[in-house]
Amino acid sequence: MQGKDHKISHITNEPIFAIPAMKPFKVLIVMIFCVVLISLDINYRWSDFIRGYAKDALEPITFVQEIPSILVTYYKNLFSSREKLLMELKRVKTENEKLTLITSRIDEITKRNKELGSLWEGVHQQKKLYALVKKRSISSNPLRPFMTINIVDINSKIKVNQAVLSNLGIVGKIKSKGFYNAEVILAHNLESNIPVISSLSRLHGIVKGGGFNRPGRLINIKKTALFSEGEKLISSGLGGVFPEGYLVAEIESIKDEPDNDFLDIKVSFLEVPQNIDNFLVYLGRD
Numbered sequence: 001m002q003g004k005d006h007k008i009s010h011i012t013n014e015p016i017f018a019i020p021a022m023k024p025f026k027v028l029i030v031m032i033f034c035v036v037l038i039s040l041d042i043n044y045r046w047s048d049f050i051r052g053y054a055k056d057a058l059e060p061i062t063f064v065q066e067i068p069s070i071l072v073t074y075y076k077n078l079f080s081s082r083e084k085l086l087m088e089l090k091r092v093k094t095e096n097e098k099l100t101l102i103t104s105r106i107d108e109i110t111k112r113n114k115e116l117g118s119l120w121e122g123v124h125q126q127k128k129l130y131a132l133v134k135k136r137s138i139s140s141n142p143l144r145p146f147m148t149i150n151i152v153d154i155n156s157k158i159k160v161n162q163a164v165l166s167n168l169g170i171v172g173k174i175k176s177k178g179f180y181n182a183e184v185i186l187a188h189n190l191e192s193n194i195p196v197i198s199s200l201s202r203l204h205g206i207v208k209g210g211g212f213n214r215p216g217r218l219i220n221i222k223k224t225a226l227f228s229e230g231e232k233l234i235s236s237g238l239g240g241v242f243p244e245g246y247l248v249a250e251i252e253s254i255k256d257e258p259d260n261d262f263l264d265i266k267v268s269f270l271e272v273p274q275n276i277d278n279f280l281v282y283l284g285r286d
Contacts, residue, residue: 048160052178055148059181130280131156133164136181138274143211144191145272146175147184149279154179156283161241163282168270169247170194170235171279187248187269188212195239196248199232201225207233207249207267215252215266223263229254233267243282 041047133149151158164171164184172186185192192209196218203225210216221227231251237244249267257264273279 048176051176052182054178055181055183056178129283130165131158131283133158133182133279133281135273135277135279138186138272142213144189145186145212146189147172147186147273149182149184151177151180151182156281158182158281158283162284163242163246165243165246165280165282166270166273166276170242171270171273173241174281186272188214188216188272194242194248195236196233197236198227198251199234201227201231203227204236204238205233205265209269212272216249216269218251218265218267219262221263221265223256223261225263227251227254227263227265240284243284 132152134152136148136150138148139146147164149164158174158177160174160177162174164173170187172184172189172192174182175185176183187194187207187209188211189209190211192207194207195204196207197204203221205218205221208217208219218227218233229251232247233249233251235242235244235246235248242248247270249269252266252268254266255264
């Protein structure tokens with residue numbers, strides 16, 4: 001051998017580096033901790049409590065994802081032709097003139113009609129019972145759809161289990177709430193149950209969701225009940241969550257199955273609020 005050469009005297013098959021296995025006692029502690037967390041969530045619904053705050057935490061990420069779309073829209077509008085902008089300005093001016101004329105007519109009628117003035121005052125007072133919110137997104141789950149909303153006025157008294165309304169009727173109720181966002185369980189959701197009264201027969205019942213593009217059901221209705229197809233189902237106000245007098249659904253079909261103790265009544269809900277941006281939350285009476 002030459003100088004500074006090294007001779008290998010022994011080769012071993014034992015690993016040079018090894019990671020010690022976790023001790024059984026630590027594994028047991030981790031399993032017990034997980035079981036305790038699951039049990040607390042089942043009993044106290046902790047996950048529902050933090051979902052709204054999770055929406056707050058994820059909002060900056062969502063905003064970053066929307067930046068490319070915002071930039072594209074901005075530059076598209078920036079480079080629009082001058083002729084198109086002038087046409088749009090002319091249209092807006094015409095609409096503004098129409099609104100000005102209508103407003104002046106309303107002012108004249110209000111001054112001449114005290115009863116109409118009293119009615120307007122009553123509507124103005126009712127505004128205190130509602131808070132304005134804005135839609136952010138709708139989940140893609142067809143059976144358990146949720147809608148995320150932005151709270152426009154963070155000082156409003158919005159709470160969990162308050163009803164959410166549109167100009168068409170009842171949309172759902174708030175499931176969880178953060179500081180700036182809230183999650184709404186829609187009337188179509190399988191977990192949704194809304195007390196209603198029929199518009200013609202004046203019979204009470206509960207409407208249960210069936211999912212997007214699926215009929216809901218009027219549940220636990222005895223066979224002696226005289227409901228009619230096409231009958232409107234209006235919120236009854238029972239339970240104190242949903243205000244009374246708002247449209248919920250319409251009876252689609254009624255079947256009397258021999259092997260069922262109750263009528264099989266299918267209902268159709270309002271349209272999915274995908275084309276509506278603004279909603280009202282019913283705050284209730286103090």
